[in-house]
Amino acid sequence: MLVEKNVPLQQANTFGIMAKALTLVRVSSEADIAAVLQDAGLRVQPKFVLGGGSNIVLTGDVKPLVLKVEIMGKRLVSETAKAWIVEAGAGENWHDLVTWTLQMGYPGLENLALIPGTVGASPVQNIGAYGVELQDRFESLDAVDLSTGQPFTLNAAQCAFGYRDSVFKHASKPGEASGAQGLGLAEKALITRVRFSLPKPWKPVLGYADIDKKMLQSRVSAPSALQIYEWICDIRRAKLPDPQLIGNAGSFFKNPTVSAEQCADIIQRDPKIVHYHLADGSVKLAAGWLIDACGWKGKSIGNAGVYDKQALVLVNRGGEANPVTGGEVMTLAKAIQTSVYERFGIRLEPEPVVV
Known part of the structure; x- marks a missing residue:
């Protein structure tokens, strides 16, 4: 077990936020976890489990012991x-x-x-x-x-x-x-x-507009798993920024669920709202549409911005040299939440873990 001190985490979170782990242990097997728990100093420390860093917002240096999961196979x-x-x-x-x-x-x-x-x-x-x-x-x-x-x-x-x-x-x-x-x-x-x-047997999961569009373009009515895979990759690349190029944590807010009555009330005011009826009678609303309707697409606060192709994604506009801070990301997120609540009466819930 190697215990590392003051480890930079900018490359370990997809937002590219500059921060460091005060103490970090790389976990490549169960034996590494056992070694941590057998160490008198490490055992008592609070712990933070870090995977790919794709769903976190770092608001400062990470004080708990970071367990960087690297178990492969x-x-x-x-x-x-x-x-x-x-x-x-x-x-x-x-x-x-x-x-x-x-x-x-x-x-x-x-x-x-x-x-x-x-x-x-x-x-x-x-x-x-x-x-x-x-x-x-x-x-x-x-x-x-x-x-x-x-x-x-x-x-x-x-x-x-x-x-x-x-x-x-x-x-x-x-x-x-x-x-x-x-x-x-x-x-x-x-x-x-x-x-x-x-x-088994494998059955394709279809029924989404983007996939239907790909089926029409390709003139394929019974796609294979590989075709669906390639379509999904194309769709995501067209809509979402590559974290290697533009720092982000993917979809930043959960799609909210409301009652059928609440949805009907919103539709009266905003007939174009994107929504999906669920089996239990509730309705899921597209958070990206709500954010876009409030005028946030392409807007920024400091180096934190709303992606111009998908309002559900917040991005690092400062790049690697002048990266966004976790504070800027959360300031932007809270401003978006306020706008959506004031217009629609809906509270958006963030997906990433704020550290």
Whole structure:
């Protein structure tokens, strides 16, 4: 185990915010976690688990011990008549995993192509795009309790998946159990490996306007998994900035859900609002449309800006030489929240973790 001090994190977060970890340990195996917990000085420190840094806003130097997850590996665990069970280390790049599964002939993750971040972060956020969420393909995960060092496994029910939500985003309440029971695991566990159930027979998940447009352009009515993968990559590249070129954390706000009555009221005032009816009778609104309707697309506060092609994405306009600060990002985010609430009566909830 190598303990590093004052480690720059600008390259370790996709926003490109300049900050440093006061203490950092790279976790490439469960043995590294055990070594941390056996060290008298490190064991008692608060801990911050860092994956690909694609869903965080750093507002200053990180004082807790940073555990940089770098556990690698991809394999087919088993194959049944109903599914392929694929496992990946938490440090693997998510998009690389999606690409690998298709190359190996295990379709099912293609709609989630080009989502930034690591495999270990995917269940924390319950990532999703174009009709598929992580929970739809999830089998189980392995993790380590950062208090006791005990390994445990969680199934989908124990992960308590919700819209961009899981048990890993919530702290346990006083008197509530944690660890293997899967309750309140925020800052208490480090995910080491994730397993996915990729269903047989494979069926394409379609029905989104962007995908329908690709089908018409290509004159393909029954696309393969690889075709959908390539379409999703094209769609995302056209709409979203590449973090390697323009710092960002992807979609900054969750799409809010309202009642059918609330939606009808908004439609009376704004008939063009983009919305989706859900199975439970509620309606999901497009947060990007709400932000754009308030005039924020292309606007900036300091070096924090709203992407001119997609209002749901906040970007680093200062680049690497004069990077945005976490304070600027959050000032812009709060101004957007205020505008949307004043016009629509809806409170937007940020997706990234603010550190």
